[in-house]
Amino acid sequence: MVMKLSPIPTNQTLKDQIYGMLRTAIIEMNIYDEGADLRLDERTLSEQLGISRTPLREALTRLEQEGFLEVRARKGVFVLRKTLDEILDMIIAWAALESMAARMSAVNATDGEIAALRRHAMGNSASSAGADLGEYSDANIRFHQMILEMGGCKLLKDMAESLFVHMYAVRRRALEENDRAANSVVDHMEIIEAIEARSPELASRLVREHTMRLHDHVRTVWSRMDARAEGALKN
């Protein structure tokens, strides 16, 4: 008899667990609230988590390198806010990566993948009328993920995703304050058609322009937020 065993019970080290935990917490935390606690204390944290500072510090090192934190010697550990310029740069880089993925999708994607993309977008559009924004946002994210996957270049997807987590709150907010949802649906359909037509050039351009519309929206609308954020950062 072949026993069915648990796959790999104990392979995640404390460091990894803590890393994931903190990362999620930081991503979901609204760091742009004026009174937000941007300060972390190693000793307090390690106590709360019931571990020593050593693995905690290694997790913090990782988060620092990913741009979530800044560790200032003998000052403290601080959650970083993105400035408006940094957010805009991230959107540009994202546009670069995803438009390349779209280009490759038009060449490499199987008909089945494209059909799945269209199915997803249709359901998405159907529900967008009455659904809440959170639901729509998730579907929207999934659409972009699918394109990144269909390109067949895993690195593009990973890099785009590492940018994305820094914009979790950003996208949500952009969806709320603009009537972007309706526009997005149209954009998405055009993108799908370009991929179906196996037109790399068009698919690439449409994705880039779609993302750059978010860029323009954020740039024109959020100047005030940036001023606040920079002021807060000076403390």
Place this chain on the structure above:
Amino acid sequence: MVMKLSPIPTNQTLKDQIYGMLRTAIIEMNIYDEGADLRLDERTLSEQLGISRTPLREALTRLEQEGFLEVRARKGVFVLRKTLDEILDMIIAWAALESMAARMSAVNATDGEIAALRRHAMGNSASSAGADLGEYSDANIRFHQMILEMGGCKLLKDMAESLFVHMYAVRRRALEENDRAANSVVDHMEIIEAIEARSPELASRLVREHTMRLHDHVRTVWSRMDARAEGALKN
């Protein structure tokens, strides 16, 4: 009297120094040699460097996250070789980033910056006849750096550079085995002309195609190396 003092003598922590040191060593080390020592030992290293394991481990954590190392619990720390597929993916991502930078350069770069780029490329081309490959390679790298800078999006440059360090040896080798130098000079000139003409679309396309030529070259020529590398990794 106002004394002239040194600005900030001691601001780099041990962790940072070690990180830089190891990073340079790994980049310059030829990890694709068959008999290369891919194994690092924390205790031995810390002894050689005259420090404790703690800051060393934090440096290793950073390097691991950047994709230089893999730390396997109770097995050891290993320098990672890139597989052929990973290298190809990096070239694609690089093409995505740099072509976006070129697009932006065509719009944003000042006339002075473009002139500097042309000057650099001319000197480069003049010396390429007799100069050694190393010299040419450096000039070549600089050309691409300049485009990434001229785009005005620092993130694009940083991301491209973080890809680049993984391909230090790759580029060098590609230059050696192909007569790419001459082709490159022509490509570069066309790119400069596109930027001078303020044509984002053309500049973007030329940069992408230029980089993708490296992609095709590597893909078609290096299959054997990859087979070897994967075999070696299995150990």
Place this chain on the structure above:
DNA sequence: TCGGCGCATTTGGTATACCATAGACCACGA
């Protein structure tokens, strides 16, 4: 001779203790 069990060693993971400095706070004197 061969195979398996188990201990010793290696090695990364974790805990703890100590160090050094930045910043707050206080006391003292002009």
Place this chain on the structure above:
DNA sequence: TCGTGGTCTATGGTATACCAAATGCGCCGA
């Protein structure tokens, strides 16, 4: 009252000791 200096504390940086698992080797029995 003000400011100057010292001291105390908070906090990240570093060193050291110990832990646990994976591996290799050798003893022992069949």
